[in-house]
Amino acid sequence: MEKFYTTTAIDYVNGAPHIGHAYEKILTNVIFRHFQKRTDDAYMLTGTDEHGIKIQKTSAQNGQTPKDFCDNNAQKFIDCWKLLDINYSQFIRTTDENHKKTVQKIFKKLVEKGDIYKHSYTGLYCAGCEAFLSEKDLDEEGCCPNHKKKPEIVSEENYFFKLTKYKEQIEKHIKQNPDFIIPSFRANEVLNQLENIEDISVSRAKTNVSWGIDVLDDPEQVIYVWIDALSNYITALGYDTENPSADFKKYWPADVHVIGKDILKFHSIYWLAILMALELPLPKHILAHGWITIDETKMSKSLGNVVSPSSVIESFNMDIPDALRYYMATSAPCGKDGNYSDEDFKEKVNAHLANSMGNLLNRTLSMLVKYFDGEIKEEFIVKSELFDEAKKTIAEVKHHFDYYEVQEASLKIVELVDKANKFVTDNAPWTLAKEEKMTECGKVLYIVLETMCTIASLIEPYCPNIARRMASQLKYDINTKYDDITFNNIKAGKLISKEEITPVFLRLDSELADKAKK
Ligand code: MSP
Numbered sequence: 001m002e003k004f005y006t007t008t009a010i011d012y013v014n015g016a017p018h019i020g021h022a023y024e025k026i027l028t029n030v031i032f033r034h035f036q037k038r039t040d041d042a043y044m045l046t047g048t049d050e051h052g053i054k055i056q057k058t059s060a061q062n063g064q065t066p067k068d069f070c071d072n073n074a075q076k077f078i079d080c081w082k083l084l085d086i087n088y089s090q091f092i093r094t095t096d097e098n099h100k101k102t103v104q105k106i107f108k109k110l111v112e113k114g115d116i117y118k119h120s121y122t123g124l125y126c127a128g129c130e131a132f133l134s135e136k137d138l139d140e141e142g143c144c145p146n147h148k149k150k151p152e153i154v155s156e157e158n159y160f161f162k163l164t165k166y167k168e169q170i171e172k173h174i175k176q177n178p179d180f181i182i183p184s185f186r187a188n189e190v191l192n193q194l195e196n197i198e199d200i201s202v203s204r205a206k207t208n209v210s211w212g213i214d215v216l217d218d219p220e221q222v223i224y225v226w227i228d229a230l231s232n233y234i235t236a237l238g239y240d241t242e243n244p245s246a247d248f249k250k251y252w253p254a255d256v257h258v259i260g261k262d263i264l265k266f267h268s269i270y271w272l273a274i275l276m277a278l279e280l281p282l283p284k285h286i287l288a289h290g291w292i293t294i295d296e297t298k299m300s301k302s303l304g305n306v307v308s309p310s311s312v313i314e315s316f317n318m319d320i321p322d323a324l325r326y327y328m329a330t331s332a333p334c335g336k337d338g339n340y341s342d343e344d345f346k347e348k349v350n351a352h353l354a355n356s357m358g359n360l361l362n363r364t365l366s367m368l369v370k371y372f373d374g375e376i377k378e379e380f381i382v383k384s385e386l387f388d389e390a391k392k393t394i395a396e397v398k399h400h401f402d403y404y405e406v407q408e409a410s411l412k413i414v415e416l417v418d419k420a421n422k423f424v425t426d427n428a429p430w431t432l433a434k435e436e437k438m439t440e441c442g443k444v445l446y447i448v449l450e451t452m453c454t455i456a457s458l459i460e461p462y463c464p465n466i467a468r469r470m471a472s473q474l475k476y477d478i479n480t481k482y483d484d485i486t487f488n489n490i491k492a493g494k495l496i497s498k499e500e501i502t503p504v505f506l507r508l509d510s511e512l513a514d515k516a517k518k
Helices: 019-036 053-061 066-083 097-113 163-176 185-195 225-230 246-251 261-277 309-315 322-329 342-372 385-402 406-427 429-434 438-459 464-474 510-515
Strands: 004-008 042-049 090-093 116-126 131-133 152-161 203-205 213-215 218-223 256-260 285-289 292-294 338-340
Touching: 004 019, 019 042, 019 066, 019 256, 019 285, 019 292, 019 309, 019 322, 019 385, 019 406, 042 066, 042 225, 053 066, 066 090, 066 309, 097 116, 097 152, 097 213, 097 218, 097 225, 097 261, 152 261, 163 185, 163 261, 185 261, 225 261, 256 261, 261 285, 309 322, 322 338, 322 342, 322 406, 322 464, 338 342, 342 406, 342 429, 342 438, 342 464, 385 406, 385 438, 406 429, 406 438, 429 438, 438 464
Parallel strands: 004 042, 004 256, 042 090, 256 285, 292 338
Antiparallel strands: 116 131, 116 152, 152 203, 203 218, 213 218
């Protein structure tokens, strides 16, 4: 694999990040970290979407300039992703100068091509979607189905993009590439939406929306959110209508855009058409993830159940974000909705990370110290069927990630941990030691520790800190690429002393968690 480029949706900055935003960034980061182990050139982009009427209104209500308001809120997203160990390659803000200039050039190019034209228009505008809707988009009460509000009737002279020109080409692309939209069951939904598309408004009159990127040569109009926002995926790489950068040539097209199911239409129809108009290659996949509910209820400000990622980390008194990363990334099968609940979170991470995986390493290393003073002897180093299982798991995990099945891949890792635990129980090294079959006992410990190296590698995308702690006790290079895993990492000689053994993950203390308030 030569390169891997993944992106997230860029978040609106009218509020602070919540667990739904975090879910997407964690999911993408797990995918990114997995592919970092398959190529030297993996790139992850995330960022914030900062223009539009919502920001203009909210900042005014707060008595701030839109720019100050955005600076303040964008920082909350940056801080939150840091807390969650999201090691993105770049954080783009749509207020970045370079982004704004390139968006203006893209717009101009499409005007020159005749794909953008000016037109007087009266339409139904949903401020929540930052989009004009057609009658067919509305629910039975005449409301936007996503925001449950009646759209405003807006009359303006706007620029329009000839979306209809690309309708057949888009349809052909989706039909000929059944894995373009993941999960594939969503492709039909998009094909149905495509049936009813019309040309789309891509600018707003400055008299109505002033917080946006100016249209070059037309001071009355600002470029309207979706063309601004979607272009981030290429402007971040240094795309330029005349002189695309080396990074653009290297990374584009994206391997996968990770987005929520609510904005699939914008990505699989609008974005495709814009790229077709710019005569650029299309992204290879669009992964539309489901939504996260809280205690099975939709998160909303009015219900007061909006959970912030930092409050979860604080209330469970966690020194690393791995448990939350693991829980979120594995919360739903690919493309399906997931749920967060305190109880389930505690139970799942205690079971998987502390009891099953952490304990296995801890007790195996402790036995190595107890029986052999932490030393691996030459005669312990043998081949094992457990290594064949581990090799099979690597292949299965890679296969799942080829389809961005992050939860499904994690189940394979859990299975391998269970097999390693069963191997210990079946071979009972403590009994072997009692019977003074020391070489046999040493072999069992060696086999488990060698397998734990693979487990550390596979769990790293989900739990980077836990994996590093495991690797450091195993003297294993956690940056090993998946294709270079050899099953001869543990060498003869002293591996560890008693003082070096530390639990890689402590159970979440239920009392502490219960008394903490979010
Ligand atoms: N700014 C646009 C995206 C432009 S991408 C070129 C936007 N922003 S958003 O802040 O409303 O949403 C950002 C992402 O978070 C979207 O992919 C959205 O689906 C996701 N989520 C927002 N709430 C969510 C949940 N409750 N659960 C899971 N994801 C959710 O849309």
